[in-house]
Amino acid sequence: MALCLSAHLSFTIPISETGIPFTAQSFAVFVVAGLLAPQAFSIVIVLYFILGGLGLPVFADGSSGFEKFVGNSGGFLYGFLFSGLFISFCMDKMKDNMGFIVLLIMLVATVILFIFGLSHLALKLDFSKSITYGLLPFWKMALFKAILATLFVFCVKRYVLQKSTY
Secondary structure, three states: OHHHHHOOOEEEOOOOOOOOEEEOHHHHHHHHHHHOOHHHHHHHHHHHHHHHHOOOOOOHHHOOOHHHHOOOOHHHHHHHHHHHHHHHHHHHHOOOOOHHHHHHHHHHHHHHHHHHHHHHHHHHOOHHHHHHHHOOOOHHHHHHHHHHHHHHHHHHHHHHHHHHOO
């Protein structure tokens, strides 16, 4: 549910000819991945992709359709799977919920997301344009979302989930 709603918190940066919108999706993906086991995260993200592919308005700006996976922002969509799995596997292996380590995991996941998104965009346009339109307008907010996801996951795991196990 959070993933589907996060796509509606979006806007497209006017200078971008690529049409890649800024959304809260990566924040939601990172939080869901940080709180779920890898198997559960995989089920959630695949269902999200299927729902969007079948026409439910769960992608950025309420869009949908399987063509979104091959469009300009497609790499960011399937990058959600790989960056989220990275987060989920790392969090699953952590023995202690240390904030610095969670932040490091979220930052590496951000890099993974950009690698997929920019690689896909470079194939559609070229490398220079992928950096200009897919990285430069978005990297600061991506860092902010990674920090925010870190705080959220850290607090939930430390203060909510840990207390509920007693």
